[in-house]
Amino acid sequence: MEEKVMKDCKVLALCSQKGGVGKTTSCVNLAVGLAKAGKKVLVIDNDPQGSMTASLGYHNPDELPITLATILTKIVEDEPFENTLGILHHQEGIDLIPANIELSGMEVSLVNIMSRELVLKQYIERMRGEYDYILIDCMPSLGMLTINALASVDAVIIPVQAAYLPVKGLEQLIRTIGKVRRQLNKQLKIGGILITMVDNRTNYARDISDLIFDTYGNQIKIFPQSIPFSVRAAEISAEGISIFEHDPKGKVAAAYWQMTQEVLLDER
Numbered sequence: 001m002e003e004k005v006m007k008d009c010k011v012l013a014l015c016s017q018k019g020g021v022g023k024t025t026s027c028v029n030l031a032v033g034l035a036k037a038g039k040k041v042l043v044i045d046n047d048p049q050g051s052m053t054a055s056l057g058y059h060n061p062d063e064l065p066i067t068l069a070t071i072l073t074k075i076v077e078d079e080p081f082e083n084t085l086g087i088l089h090h091q092e093g094i095d096l097i098p099a100n101i102e103l104s105g106m107e108v109s110l111v112n113i114m115s116r117e118l119v120l121k122q123y124i125e126r127m128r129g130e131y132d133y134i135l136i137d138c139m140p141s142l143g144m145l146t147i148n149a150l151a152s153v154d155a156v157i158i159p160v161q162a163a164y165l166p167v168k169g170l171e172q173l174i175r176t177i178g179k180v181r182r183q184l185n186k187q188l189k190i191g192g193i194l195i196t197m198v199d200n201r202t203n204y205a206r207d208i209s210d211l212i213f214d215t216y217g218n219q220i221k222i223f224p225q226s227i228p229f230s231v232r233a234a235e236i237s238a239e240g241i242s243i244f245e246h247d248p249k250g251k252v253a254a255a256y257w258q259m260t261q262e263v264l265l266d267e268r
């Protein structure tokens with residue numbers, strides 16, 4: 001029975017070695033897409049920049065009193081807390097654990113504690129019973145907070161921007177994922193590479209997409225639908241809403257909806 005409860009919830013991290021690749025945008029839209037498909041979704045902002053928090057309409061994350069840092073501190077200090085602690089409800093039907101600059105202190109303080117890689121996992125394990133999907137938006141580095149995310153999740157989705165040669169950063173991330181799989185989380189899978197911000201008018205974007213398919217296509221799933229470049233996508237964080245609300249009939253909404261279907265297909 002316990003095994004079944006664990007499998008009912010799927011926990012995904014959106015991770016990238018590089019910033020500005022569309023990770024937060026993808027996390028927001030996948031989360032809302034899953035909610036539109038009838039799933040109960042929690043997103044966790046695991047980045048001290050608080051981009052996910054801001055993108056969901058909390059434009060001053062530093063003013064929020066309770067964040068992921070509060071929760072991780074309680075776990076480290078063995079203090080009891082309710083599962084509802086810190087949860088914010090977004091208008092499009094998803095829940096959010098926000099983050100702000102306080103989380104950067106955790107990156108340092110976690111280094112000195114016992115089982116430092118598994119603090120976030122303790123939180124995720126207790127929340128699995130409450131949600132169908134938990135998505136974690138990671139910071140663009142492979143520090144302690146990202147390792148905590150990789151140790152907690154079932155699969156990692158890697159957004160890659162089709163605008164520069166991504167291979168080097170990807171190699172390092174894939175190596176780190178392999179290491180975490182061997183040492184901390186045997187279940188960890190790569191859920192897929194998502195190619196983002198594709199401007200189909202340029203040969204360059206097509207060349208990068210081809211290169212990613214050629215290099216990784218036989219070992220890692222690559223989402224068949226890449227995300228087009230569009231100013232409509234860039235506008236959503238200022239609005240605090242998803243692309244499904246902002247431009248429901250546009251090509252970016254269609255692409256994220258297709259990605260959502262792919263993620264749902266992968267349900268175990």
Ligand SMILES: Nc1ncnc2c1ncn2[C@@H]1O[C@H](COP(=O)(O)OP(=O)(O)OP(=O)(O)O)[C@@H](O)[C@H]1O
Binds near residue numbers: 020024228233235
């Ligand atoms: N499909 C798209 N078309 C055009 N612009 C986009 C698209 N997706 C995201 N953007 C814009 O690109 C910028 C980077 O996107 P986003 O914040 O999602 O990336 P990120 O990888 O999460 O960055 P960071 O790691 O710094 O948080 C933002 O200004 C965002 O609005």
